[in-house]
Amino acid sequence: MPDEKKLLRNQKDTNDDMINLVDNLNREDDLKYNRRSFLKTAVGATVALGLATVPFSIKAMMDKGQEDPLRLKIGELADLPKGEALNFNYPTDSEPAILVHTKDGKLKAYNNKCTHLQCPVFYESQQDVLLCPCHQGFFSVDNGHPVAGPPQRELPLIEVEVVDGAIYAIGRKIRHDA
Amino acid sequence: MMPKKLWWVIIFASLAINVVMLQWTVEAYYGLEYEHVFTYTVVALVSVAVAFFAYLGWRKAEYGK
Numbered sequence: 001m002p003d004e005k006k007l008l009r010n011q012k013d014t015n016d017d018m019i020n021l022v023d024n025l026n027r028e029d030d031l032k033y034n035r036r037s038f039l040k041t042a043v044g045a046t047v048a049l050g051l052a053t054v055p056f057s058i059k060a061m062m063d064k065g066q067e068d069p070l071r072l073k074i075g076e077l078a079d080l081p082k083g084e085a086l087n088f089n090y091p092t093d094s095e096p097a098i099l100v101h102t103k104d105g106k107l108k109a110y111n112n113k114c115t116h117l118q119c120p121v122f123y124e125s126q127q128d129v130l131l132c133p134c135h136q137g138f139f140s141v142d143n144g145h146p147v148a149g150p151p152q153r154e155l156p157l158i159e160v161e162v163v164d165g166a167i168y169a170i171g172r173k174i175r176h177d178a
Numbered sequence: 179m180m181p182k183k184l185w186w187v188i189i190f191a192s193l194a195i196n197v198v199m200l201q202w203t204v205e206a207y208y209g210l211e212y213e214h215v216f217t218y219t220v221v222a223l224v225s226v227a228v229a230f231f232a233y234l235g236w237r238k239a240e241y242g243k
Contacts, residue, residue, distance in 0.1 A: 036240065039186065042193055043233040049196035050226035053203040057219040060212040175209040 069171035074099050074109070077165050085123035087112070090158055090169045096120060097158055099167065100141055103128055109158035109169060110144045116151040130155070143178045154178075185236035192229035196222050 070091045080086055080101045090097045090111070098112040100123045110130070112121040119134035129147065130139040137149035144155035159171040199222040206214035 039189060039236065040233075042189055043229055046189065046193040046196050046229040047226050049193070049200050050222040050229075052200055053196075053215075053219040053222040056203050056207040057215050060207055060215040064212050175211055 070169070072169045074160070074167045074169055077101075077107075077162055077167055080167070083125045085125075088169070091172060097169070098123060098130070099158075099160065100130070102141055106142075107160050107162065107167060108141055108144075109160050110139075110155035111158065111172070112155065114151055115146070115153040115155060116149070121155065140178075144176070145178045179239060180235060182236060182239045185232050185239065188232040189229050189236070192225045192232065195225045196229075199225065 072088075072090055074088050074090075075086055080099070082101050082105060083103050085098050085100045088097050088099060089095055090109075096112055097109055098121065099107065099109040101107055103125070110121070112130070113119070114121050114132035114134065114137055116132065116135055116137050119132050121130045121132045121137075121139060123129075123141065124131040128141055130141055130144070131137070132139075132149070132151065135150050137151040138147045139145065139151065139155055140147050144157050146152060146154065154176060157173045157176045158169050159173070161168050161170050199218045203215055203218040203222070206212070206218060
């Protein structure tokens, strides 16, 4: 197009007021990062997050059939006086647990990895609580729920039963109510 | 035709739902609460479908004409 037919602002070396208004914009960025792209990214993120839940369901489906609770003898009731605790492993050898014979005669068992940073939890008989000494986390001995300190989740509960003076672990609940 | 803003709202609501569903799914999985895992996955997939159809609706409104 000949120069004289162009608008003044489009002519070469013009001093028109309406020139150079967009020089500070990076056009490529403008094309890439705009409102439409933002919404498309949001849709993509929604799809990605939704699909990310699927492997957990598949794995859960595969694991579901293998949930036979293990029955394991922990010890003799006569060897565990009130106010004492006993360590054992349940349901596997790599999962430490603690059995507490409380002062009021109840048997309570929990996996004793602290739910904060996995330190071992001990029974503190004087205060009748479960104590994690690493960061002063306290759990109720009655229900395994945290009562003070950094832990936010309960200790996994191990169900126990006494048969002929012997204490057995018969199942486990990772989540349980207070 | 629905206003474009409504499509935006639907898509971002779906995004928020899926953020929560993924968090709950992981927690339920590690808590061995498998029934909850399935429920949250179904909700997340429904939310994905809603977001996708909302996207199609928005695209029609945005690029139509």
